[in-house]
Amino acid sequence: MNHTPVSSAPAGRSANVVFSGERRDFRRLVTRGALLELCTAGFYRFWLATDMRRHMWSHTSVEGDAVEYTGTAKELLIGFLIALAILVPIYLVYALIGIEAERAQAFASIPLVLFFYAFAQFAIYRARRYRASRTIWRGVRFWMTGSGWSYSWRACLWTLFGVITVGIAMPWREAALERFKMRHSYYGDLQGAFVGTGGRLFKRVWWLWVLSLVPLAILFTYPTIKGRTWQWWVSGIRFGNVRFESNLEGSTLIGLYWAVFGWGLLILLIDGALIAAAFGIAWAVIGSNGFQKIAQGQILAWHWYAAYGVNIANYLLIALAVGVVVRIYLFRGIWERIANSTSVHGLEAADNVRARGDAVNALGEGFADSLDIGGL
């Protein structure tokens, strides 16, 4: 890296990142959001994602100044619609090429799936660009340059390399891709950089992956790997001479993942009880006689449609409940712990930053959403 960090800048101004959000507020926000998602067949997700980000951003501050998220749900909706308009012809062409390829050789169309992997990488990069350019601190925005496609082919080659090396190369993949992203990131006229190395990450997590082979050990190792990776990531971030550092302990996240695990079990238990109750109601309505009829094949269509409706409603409720739990613990929880573990050094370098860069569109978010890889 040409960006040598000031590792021992004398008399640098330092500050802790502070996250001050209340879990109660966030819980109310995501519960209400999940109910509205149910009422709107999922369309509310754009508003919910925006509200969640606004909440998290505005409660995260450095030296008393909170970050601000200026994105809007309408931008996400438009990004989604444009992504659809672009994806539809691509899907058609994809289907036609698939038929031609299969004609020449059975299952020859499978490699076409790789195209969508590349597309997903493009979407990931563009979505990050959108989020960065909607992030404001002290009246100056973060922004990114760099082409989504040039990121995409790098990511694909690194993934290929990772597969060839049975995953050993993955830490270097992380580091290389993060270097690409941060090199193209700016806060005003301060250019970003990433100084974390694949070797350091490898040293911190390789034995945990090996340990994961022991049954059930993954319950401890996975959250620890996550925690150590986050710590490595934050500590590698630079903007000009501003350094980020995290003292996140690997074990800090274990509780969060266990909470999700426990809530998941509880939800399944409650769901089992509900299904038993529904069965009881069905028994009361059509009686043992009715069940016998069903067993003999004399069935009424409405019975099945009713059963089907109950099943779908049940699935939706589980999905929404799990969604709420995941958002509370894995999004807000992890964010809170990372933020509160982070300190920023060399802040005087960020004292007179000129505003530069523009807001970019949410097309990447739209692609990510329609390809089912949307984060947050």
Added chain:
Amino acid sequence: MDNGAPQPVEATPPAASMAPTPMPTVFFDGLSNQKHVVELRFQPQGIDLIENGWGIGTWPYADLRRADGPPGALRIACASTLPLARLEVRDPALQAELIARSGALAPNAAAERTQIGRIVAWSLAAVASILLVVLYGIPVLAERLTPLIPDAFEQRMGDASDQQIKLMFGRRTCDRADGKAALTKLLKTLAEAGDLHVSLQSDVLATPVPNAFALPGGRVYLLNGLIQRAISVDELAGVLAHELGHVTHRDHIRKLIHDGGTAFLVGLLFGDVTGSGAVVFATRSVLDSSYSREAESNADAFAIVVMQKLGRSPKPLGDFLFRITGAEGGGARGSLSILASHPLTEARREIMTAADRPITGPDLLSPAEWSALKGICR
């Protein structure tokens, strides 16, 4: 308003009128991230921002907008200046004064409720319109588009699936000449009775699975298991006639258009165009299978007409199907019958029994030809 050039303010405010506040108001001008500690002076039309006695801008009340700020602070943007210029007011008294003077700064619960109502209403409208299109529009579309798709395309689709079928069954086709001749004869008789003008190809695959299927473009596959379990020519002829029904109705193209369109629209609804989500899958399986059930019933009707035209009864077909699948009413399969792509075997058997006719036509194959067909894989 121009925030860039500072202008002197006449009558510098005396310190008394602006009591020094322990919580300073901070201004970011949107050009740099430098903190400007400012004092606010309320004018009839807007607020003057005063830094060290110099006016550095005026923000009209009408243009003030609430921006997301940290708890306790009122962060304000101004519509008529740089988009990222921000004023951060921490003094509660000042906050109250600003909110009193500018309506847009007050939290507006009613407007928020209206907005949510609007989102819900529009979403429900979108759901309704998509469902209507799926239920009524797409079947019509598939019906109308199918004749427009060139045969060459269907042929190509057939070639593609042919490759997959051959690979799955290990390319074990049965080619004994006398058996093939009998099969070709049977198929030809049925095609003529059914008025089919497609070039038909047929193959027997050496597998004990009792099944038969048609591929796009007029390729019919019989699996040897089915041939072995048939006890009369008419049973097998009925099955072949059913498959020819799919060919003549071009059900593959129709299904392609129908299922593709449904997958896309339902995916649109739940925000997942690739159609991988479980809800999408569940919804699609109900919609698609009801559509296939219709196609199967039509193919059955075609088989009945063909058999009757040849002076044979469709009843053996019904019996044959029943013998192979068994009663579907009970058991695990029965519980999903609304989802199964074929109608209930019992129902089909009933329809075919009702269409029973005394036999008036000649046998479709001679006993010698029938035993040749039975031994095609030997």
